[in-house]
Structures are given as structure tokens and as C-alpha cells.
Amino acid sequence: MQKQSNNEKRQQGITLVVLAITIIVILILSTVTINMAFGDNGLIRQSQVAKDMSVNSTIAEETEMNRIMESYTNVIEEDKKLGAGPYVDNVVTSAPELSDGMVPVKWNGSNWVKTTENDQDWYNYANKEWANIVLTPESGQNEGKDATGTVDVFNEDGTLNENSAYTMLVWIPRYAYRITSGWHSNQTGDIEVVFIDKNNMDKNGDTYNGTYEQAVDGVSSGGAMNNFVQHPAFTYGDNELDGIWVGKYESSNTNCNTDISTGQQTYTGSEVLTVRAGVTSWRNIASSNAFDTCLNMNNNPVYGLTSNDNVVDPHMMKNIEWGAVVYLSKSIYGKNDEEIWKNNNSNYITGQAGNDVADAQNTVTNNYNTENGMKASTTGNVTGVYDMSGGTWETVAAYVDLGENNDTVGQSLLEAEDKYVDVYVSSDSNEQQSNYENAYNNYGDAMYEISSLGSGNNSWFNDGSQYFYDTAQYMHRGGRMVSGTDSGPYFFGYARGRAGGTETFRLAMSVM
Numbered sequence: 001m002q003k004q005s006n007n008e009k010r011q012q013g014i015t016l017v018v019l020a021i022t023i024i025v026i027l028i029l030s031t032v033t034i035n036m037a038f039g040d041n042g043l044i045r046q047s048q049v050a051k052d053m054s055v056n057s058t059i060a061e062e063t064e065m066n067r068i069m070e071s072y073t074n075v076i077e078e079d080k081k082l083g084a085g086p087y088v089d090n091v092v093t094s095a096p097e098l099s100d101g102m103v104p105v106k107w108n109g110s111n112w113v114k115t116t117e118n119d120q121d122w123y124n125y126a127n128k129e130w131a132n133i134v135l136t137p138e139s140g141q142n143e144g145k146d147a148t149g150t151v152d153v154f155n156e157d158g159t160l161n162e163n164s165a166y167t168m169l170v171w172i173p174r175y176a177y178r179i180t181s182g183w184h185s186n187q188t189g190d191i192e193v194v195f196i197d198k199n200n201m202d203k204n205g206d207t208y209n210g211t212y213e214q215a216v217d218g219v220s221s222g223g224a225m226n227n228f229v230q231h232p233a234f235t236y237g238d239n240e241l242d243g244i245w246v247g248k249y250e251s252s253n254t255n256c257n258t259d260i261s262t263g264q265q266t267y268t269g270s271e272v273l274t275v276r277a278g279v280t281s282w283r284n285i286a287s288s289n290a291f292d293t294c295l296n297m298n299n300n301p302v303y304g305l306t307s308n309d310n311v312v313d314p315h316m317m318k319n320i321e322w323g324a325v326v327y328l329s330k331s332i333y334g335k336n337d338e339e340i341w342k343n344n345n346s347n348y349i350t351g352q353a354g355n356d357v358a359d360a361q362n363t364v365t366n367n368y369n370t371e372n373g374m375k376a377s378t379t380g381n382v383t384g385v386y387d388m389s390g391g392t393w394e395t396v397a398a399y400v401d402l403g404e405n406n407d408t409v410g411q412s413l414l415e416a417e418d419k420y421v422d423v424y425v426s427s428d429s430n431e432q433q434s435n436y437e438n439a440y441n442n443y444g445d446a447m448y449e450i451s452s453l454g455s456g457n458n459s460w461f462n463d464g465s466q467y468f469y470d471t472a473q474y475m476h477r478g479g480r481m482v483s484g485t486d487s488g489p490y491f492f493g494y495a496r497g498r499a500g501g502t503e504t505f506r507l508a509m510s511v512m
Contacts (some may be wrong), residue, residue, distance in 0.1 A: 001338045023304040028402035037259065051061055052197045053091060053242075091126045091333070093197045094242035096171040097511035099312045102245075103153075103302030107158060107382050110369075112160035112168075123171070125195070125333045128379040131171035134160065134247065137304030143371040147254050147272045147302050155476060167275045167303065170385050171244040176200065176208035176228040178215070179326050179449060185222035186452040189459040192228075193331035198240040200230050212443045232444045233324035236313075237419030239512045246325055246505035249350040249368075250281040250387040250394060251290070273297060273507065277351030277368045277386070282506040287395045288412040290505040291316045295420075297507075319398035319422045322477050323386055323446035326489045329378035339461050340489055341375040342390035344481045348504075351374065351386045378489075388489040393476040393503045395495055398422040398445075400435060400468035410474060410497040424468060432494075445490050462489035472496050476503060 098104070098117055106122050112132070115122055123131035136153040137143050144166040146153050153164050160166065176191045182189015200208045210227040219225060234241045240354035253271035270284070275295055279484055285293070297314040298307035305312045328334050330431045344365065351368035353376030366373035369382055377384035387394075399413055401423050413421055424442065427434035436454025447467070451459040454467035464479060466484030472494035478501055479487025495503065 007274045025130060025135070038304055039320045041317070061260075065070070069379075074398075078256040085143075090124055090174050090196055091203070091220045092123075093195045093201070093203050094174060096123070096131045096133075096173075097242050097393065098133070098368055099511050100138055100306040101312075102169075103133050103136055103138070105150070107132075108263070111163075114154050114158040114160075114182050123383070124131050125173065128333060128383075129382060129469060130379060130385075132383060133169050133245065135167040135169070135303045135305070140304075141302070142304070145302065147274050154197055162276070162278070165272070165274045165276070165509075168248040169275065170245050170248050170383070171231075171330055172246055172321075172324050173243040174198070174234040174241060175328065176202075176230045177331070177444075178225045178228045180224045181219070181222070182460065183216070183219055183225055183449055184452065185450075186458040186460070186462070187222055189450070191224075191327050191330040193328060193333060196230065208444045212225055212441065212458050216443075221283060229443065230322050231322045231324050231327065233318070236510050236512070237417070238509070241510055241512070244321060245323065245509040246321060246385060247512070248276040248350075248385055249277055250391050251275055251281045251507055252281045264276045272300065273304065274469045275507055279350055280360070281348045281392055281487040283348065283392060283501050283504050285498050285505070286318075286410075286499040287495070287505070288501070289411050290395065291397060291416065291420075294505070294507055309507075311512060313419075313510040313512065315420050315508055315510070317394070317444045317508040318420070319447075319475055319477070321508050322388075322394075322396055322489075322506075323444045325388065326446040327380060329384070329388075329489065334378050334384065338375075339379060340389045341372070342479075342481065342487050343376055343387050344390050345480060348481070349394045350391065368393075377453050389491075390479060390487045390505075392480045393493065393495070394478050394480075394506050395474060395497065395503050396422075396505075398424065398475045400424040400430075400473045401420075402426060402428050402430065402470065402473055413474070413497070426470075430470045432467050432469040435469055439467070451492075452489050455490060457486045458494070459490040461488050461490055462486070463490035464493055465491075466493040468494050 010372055019456045028067065041157050088177060097245060104117050104122050106115045106119065123129050142149050143153065144152055146166050148165050151164045153166050153328040164480045173195050174197065178192045178194050180190045182459055194202050194207055194208060196202050202327060208228045208230060210229055212229045215225040215227050215229050217226060232242060252273060253273045260477055294314050294316040297303055298305055298312065329340065330336060341353040343352045345352040345398040353373045354365060376389065377386055397413060397420055399410065411445050425438060427438040433454045436448065439448045451465040453465060456465060457463065459466045468475060474495040476493055476495040478489060479491040
């Protein structure tokens with residue numbers, strides 16, 4: 001056997017060393033490769049991190065987009081509450097509440113025309129432009145028809161058909177008020193108004209929860225209330241309201257023949273309530289019947305109202321609701337310091353105005369849409385409420401409680417739910433002046449607060465003041481066209497609730 005040479009042994013050893021080194025290098029490279037692929041900073045881990053980052057970025061983008069859209073929606077909704085449409089900043093904190101059958105209308109300078117609730121020109125209370133609607137069914141066989149069920153409320157061009165038997169209402173937004181001068185005085189004072197939401201908060205986040213007792217504590221006659229109070233007309237039974245709808249004119253009806261020259265009315269027995277200009281007001285109806293007529297509107301499909309679960313609650317205007325209209329009119333959002341002109345039409349035609357507010361004998365009248373006619377509006381323009389001065393007496397849903405009431409004339413009023421009627425407490429003597437003094441804590445109704453005595457002409461603007469007493473337990477407002485200077489929105493007078501040729505009523509409506 002031949003022996004290996006030293007050179008051969010050396011080459012074999014080198015080969016083994018190289019093999020070992022190669023194996024070591026391979027192991028090192030494998031370790032590095034595995035670590036690069038699977039380590040904390042490896043390619044696979046980095047790929048997963050990149051994937052996670054991409055997913056998280058997408059989620060973050062979607063979250064931010066949702067936040068932006070939510071913020072944008074909130075801005076739109078807030079602007080809608082604050083203004084006359086979705087993009088107008090206004091003083092009102094809550095938009096008018098609408099229901100089926102309520103169609104927004106606006107004045108285009110010459111006509112009322114159909115619009116939508118998002119129209120920024122629908123209303124602007126900062127400019128004394130109040131929101132108006134017309135009632136008409138929006139679906140069904142009476143769609144677009146008036147109270148007769150046969151005539152279109154709107155013409156083809158969208159303008160109001162003033163020859164139709166339409167019903168028109170005006171929105172009174174929820175507010176807090178403070179009488180800044182003339183409280184409980186016959187000297188005409190001033191009223192400050194702040195619009196609030198159902199939480200009594202204004203658009204700046206300030207809350208108005210002061211009580212009336214605090215507001216008048218220590219205030220002498222003719223002074224200023226100490227603080228704002230929420231107007232009580234916007235608390236309706238167990239519901240807090242964003243506002244109320246009130247009849248734009250004194251109530252009228254269909255199927256009633258009127259002799260325009262004499263004002264004499266002939267009834268057919270099938271009258272349907274309407275609220276429109278240029279027609280005679282609905283008179284010769286007892287307070288109790290007028291009360292029932294308003295409540296029954298929900299049972300008549302000609303109006304198209306949503307009556308399920310009392311979504312809409314039409315009723316005869318309460319005394320406190322009359323006060324809500326009057327106080328808003330006396331603020332900077334209404335006619336303010338200028339006296340509302342009288343409707344002195346001797347035939348009791350709605351929406352008229354005399355040339356001289358103090359002249360009951362002036363037979364020259366102006367229609368609601370003329371320059372002088374608008375002076376009979378609560379705003380001094382066409383968007384306000386009419387016939388609150390003169391026209392004819394308006395009986396409101398209110399009475400002084402005499403204990404056991406056996407008056408069948410006003411039975412519906414006397415038996416009504418609390419939310420439908422204002423009840424006043426009589427004094428022990430039940431005399432007119434003592435009953436008036438007993439009303440110290442009644443507020444918002446434009447009676448004790450804006451007058452000095454319960455009889456005579458002792459209300460603001462020299463309007464009449466005749467409080468309830470034992471044989472006249474009901475109340476009417478506004479005066480009538482032949483009442484001389486005592487007519488006006490601050491007029492209050494006792495009534496007996498009977499049907500008469502010089503008394504009418506007004507519609508109000510709550511949306512809940």
C-alpha cells in the first residue's frame with residue numbers, strides 16, 4: 001500500500017477546512033437570510049407592517065371623512081335652525097315645525113308663491129319676515145285642493161289662488177321675553193325678545209330659566225322686569241314646543257253667503273273653517289262651537305293634516321297665545337314702536353286697514369298687500385299677522401273659574417283639557433277690579449303686565465282694559481272696528497260666550 005505524500009495530506013486537510021468554512025458561511029448566510037425574512041425587521045415582517053399601515057391609513061381616512069361629513073351635516077342642521085334656510089345665519093334657534101298638509105309659502109313682491117322649508121328666502125325674523133304656510137293635502141284624492149275639496153289652492157305657476165278657500169298660518173318661534181319699561185302700566189313700554197330652543201337656550205348657548213316671580217320681585221308699576229322669562233305659550237300640556245302656528249287672519253268659512261254691503265251672513269249649516277284675506281270673518285258662532293270647530297279640523301281630510309298620535313293639534317287660540325303674538329310684534333322682530341293699524345272695515349272683511357289707526361269712522365280700507373294695508377300687520381309687512389286690531393272681537397279660549405260652572409254656552413271651554421284653555425282664578429268678591437288684581441302672577445297674556453287697571457282704557461297705546469267678572473267669565477281680544485281708540489292688540493274685554501254678529505275667533509296649531 002502506497003503511502004500518501006505530505007502534499008496530498010495537506011491538500012486533503014485544506015479541503016476539509018474549506019468544507020467546514022463553507023458550511024459555516026452557509027449557516028451564517030442562512031441565519032442572516034432567515035432573520036432578514038422573518039426577524040422583527042425582516043422583509044415579511046416589514047411587508048406585514050406596511051400592509052397594516054395601509055389598512056390603518058384607510059381606516060383613519062374613512063374616520064376623518066366621516067367626521068368631516070358629520071361636522072358638515074351638523075353645520076347645515078345648525079344653519080337651518082338659525083336661519084331662513086340651510087345656509088343663512090339668523091336669530092331663530094329652531095326652524096318652523098312642519099307636518100303633512102303644511103306647504104311653505106313666501107311673498108315674491110306681488111304674490112304668495114309655493115316654496116320649500118329649505119328656501120333661504122322663506123323667512124328671516126331679523127328682517128321682520130315671518131314664516132307662512134298654507135294648508136292643503138299633499139297626497140290622495142284631495143291633493144292640492146282647498147277646504148271645499150274642489151278648487152286648486154295654487155295656480156299652475158305656483159302662486160296662491162286667492163279665490164280658493166285656503167287656510168294660511170304664521171309661525172311664532174319660541175322665545176323668552178323681558179318688559180324693559182312700562183310693566184303693569186298704561187304708559188306704552190318696550191319688550192325685549194330672545195329666541196330659544198326647547199331647552200330654553202339661545203343660539204349662543206345662554207340659558208333662560210328665570211322665573212316670573214324673580215322677574216317682577218320688587219318692580220314697581222311702569223318699571224322693568226329684572227330678568228327674561230320663557231313665554232308660557234310654548235309649554236303645551238306636557239310638551240315643550242319650538243313655536244306655534246297661528247291664523248294669519250280672523251277665521252272665516254266656506255258655504256256662507258255674505259251681503260258685502262251690509263255684512264249680513266246667511267249660513268248653510270255645512271261651513272268649513274278657513275283663514276284667508278278679503279272675506280267676511282266667521283261671526284254668529286258661540287265660543288263653545290268655535291272651540292269645537294277648531295278641534296275637529298283633524299277629522300276633516302280637506303286640510304291634509306297629520307293627526308296620528310296628535311302630531312298636529314289645531315285648537316282655538318288661547319289668551320296666552322294671543323299674548324305671544326302681541327309681545328313678538330312689540331319687539332324689534334315686529335312692528336315694535338309703531339302702532340298696528342286698525343281693520344276698520346264696517347263689513348268685517350279680513351286683511352283690511354284704515355288710513356288712520358285712531359279713526360273708527362274712516363271707511364277707506366286698504367287690502368293686506370297694499371302699502372297701507374300692510375300697516376295693519378304685526379310686522380308692518382305682508383308676512384305678519386292681521387286683524388289683531390279692529391275687525392271684530394275675537395273670543396279666546398280662556399275663562400275665569402267661578403267654581404261650579406253651569407253655563408251651557410261655554411260648556412266645551414269649561415270642560416276642556418288644560419292644554420286647550422287658560423283658566424284664571426277669581427277673587428273672593430269676584431268683582432272686576434279685584435279679579436284683575438288677583439291676576440298678579442299671570443304673565444305672557446298681554447293683560448295685567450301691559451295695563452294699570454281692569455276697566456277703562458288703561459292698556460298700552462290707550463287700548464281698552466275690561467277684565468272678567470261673575471256674569472261675564474270669558475274673554476275677547478283686539479276690539480272691533482267701531483270701538484274707537486280702544487281697539488288694538490292690547491285690548492282685552494270680558495265676554496259672555498254667546499253667538500253674536502260682532503264676535504269671531506282665531507285658529508292656532510301646535511306640532512309635536
